[in-house]
Amino acid sequence: MRKTIELLIIALLAAGMVACESLKLGDAGLSKAPETSGATLDTLFASLKDADKVLTSAYYYLPYGLISDFDSKMGKDIIESITDHFVSNKHTEGDGPNDLYYTGALGANISGDAAGGEAYRFGSEKDYTAIRYGWFFLENADNIPTDSKDFDPAVLARKKAEAKMCIAIAYANMFRYVGGVPLVDHTINTEEASNPNFPRNTFKETVDFIVNLCDEAAPDLPWYVSSVEDGRLTKAAAIGLKLRVLCFAASPTFNSDTPWHPAAADWESMGKYVRYAEKYDKTLWDKAKAAADEFMSNLATGGWYALVQATPTGAVDPATNLPTYAPLDYRKAYRDAYNKRGTTESIISIRKSNSTSYHDKNMDLQDDFGCGATLNWVNKFPYADGTPFPENFDWSHPNSGDPSRNPFFMSDPNGQHIVDNATFTETRDPRLYENVCVPGDKWKNGNVGPNYVNAKSPSFQDGNTGFLQMKFIMQQESDRNTPPHWCMMRYAEVLLNAAEAHNEANGGPDDQAYAWLNAVRNRVGLPGVAEGMSKEQFRAALILERELEFGFEEVRWFDMVRWGLKDAFTTKLKALEVTGNKQKNATSFTFTVKDAYPPRVWYNDWDTKWYLAPIPAVEINKNYGMTQNPGW
Helix, strand or coil: CHHHHHHHHHHHHCCCCCCCCCCCCCCCCCCCCCCCCCCCHHHHCCCHHHHHHHHHHHHHCCCCCCCCCCCCHHHCCCHHHHCCCEECCCCCCCCHHHHHHCCCCCCCCCCHHHCCCCCCCCCCCCHHHHHHHHHHHHHHHHHCCCCCCCCCHHHHHHHHHHHHHHHHHHHHHHHHHHCCCCCCCCCCCHHHHHCCCCCCCCHHHHHHHHHHHHHHHHHHCCCCCCHHHCCCCCHHHHHHHHHHHHHHHHCCCCCCCCCCCHHHHCHHHHHHHHCCCCCCCCHHHHHHHHHHHHHHHHHHHHCCCCCCCCCCCCCEECCCCEECCCHHHHHHHHHHHHHCCCCCCEEEEECCCCCCCCCHHHHHHHHHCCCEECHHHHCCCCECCCCCCCCCCCCCCCCCCCHHHCCCEEECCCCCEEECCEEEEECECHHHHHHEECCCCEECCCEECCCCCCCCCCCCCCCCCCCEECCCCCCCHHHHCCCCCEEEEEHHHHHHHHHHHHHHHHCCCCHHHHHHHHHHHHCCCCCCCCCCCCHHHHHHHHHHHHHHHCCCCCCHHHHHHHCCCHHHHHCCCEEEEEEECCCCCCCCEEEEEEECCCCCHHHCCCCHHHHCCCCCHHHHCCCCCCCCCCCC
């Protein structure tokens, strides 16, 4: 794919699409004119195979959630660092969490090294580049000669649908960070570039635009693709994206009688750009429910998508004659779900490289700086039998009482977790260990992670919370010896979005909502939730389940925003000071609860302006029509 992309970029740079540089909607320039050096539209669209190279470029510029050279998002840090799940001590110039968010310094006039440290810098991301290539493909695809040897009208229709989905994904990414944005439905011509006028569209118009693109694309897309075409967008992706966008827009922050920020109260000047409607609109949840039902109806006839399930390696239970599962079995299934290409759980898969080292910068963040998951998040993971972990757990006596209630591991002669000939079994939700390297767990290279203060080779980093990131880093080098990807959407998210839509639209959970939520829990061996919940209780259970399932997958931030989870922003974050019984491969630990460092300005000075990103002043000053978000 890398070679194909490089050839495509060269080809596009040689094609004369627009001969004007006067408008720059974003630093990349929506109307940026590739230099003419020989290639023509005729050669770019001489056949379906040639045109597919243009489409591949739209794919390439889709958003990517892992630290890489693709962009400088957060100054090469991670979005999870500004949630209540994780803290970063990457004190380097231009680091977004420490320089802009923890201190409250983020604003509309960020420049220099700090520019790019934002979670989203409107106008400087790759979204409008993907959009431009998508429209370029759509506007020229019908020029492909019908007598070319590979021409097939059904294939052409499908590729045009893929282009629409690339545009929809780019806009959906932009929308969740910014709200309403200028909607461009074509490539910019010379006259438009000379007199730029691209006023900001409303929040509702942006939602409708994305949803319409998904609806237009879906009929011409296959429900799923074979391994040969793995990574291409499908009908499942179209419906799944529509469901995600509708759930986001229907959530209380943006769909309420009460404006989420004082500045958003003025509907005409601000509100309509950052809220769906002036008053709560229940029909938006009805639309989300309809999208959920549409997905499930297609699944019933088309099959394929399913949660990745554990393969049993344990003994057969003599009482039931059924196979038993070890914690590592559940961990492996969950790991394949988010990490492995081409599974039945992967719905939107973004690729930038086939190199197995492409995600090494995620490891560098943990190797070089004292970063880590918060005790607040770790405490939310239940025991393996589903019992909640106690909020008042006595960390000074962690090994007293029932061994199965130890915080992370219990001694077990039959356990699969072996450190220096000592054998243990995990005591908590298997997803805890796949998201977070807890004290005593192996990490990255097969040795116990250096998350205790006396750890040597590798050494403990000051500021560490007692917990390292595990997801996307993983325990063994062999776990990373596969082509990487960013699974932007998993089937697990569709299930929880569908359960959410049913709960909100129906005024409480129905049997399907319970079944979808419980399917995600059962995949890792947890029992289903208790039935008989109210709408509010089921909503809380869903929000928690999303925390446990989607760590480091760029879900928590948007859940904090759309549900207006003030406590998640303002509650002081905690860490563990951990001391091991030896300097390498420790097997027992002592713990002391402490405040996570660094603190955040949000603890004492919270403002809902943080729900949407500031629009850079340099972008507004281009005067094509973009406006500022509330509070900035």
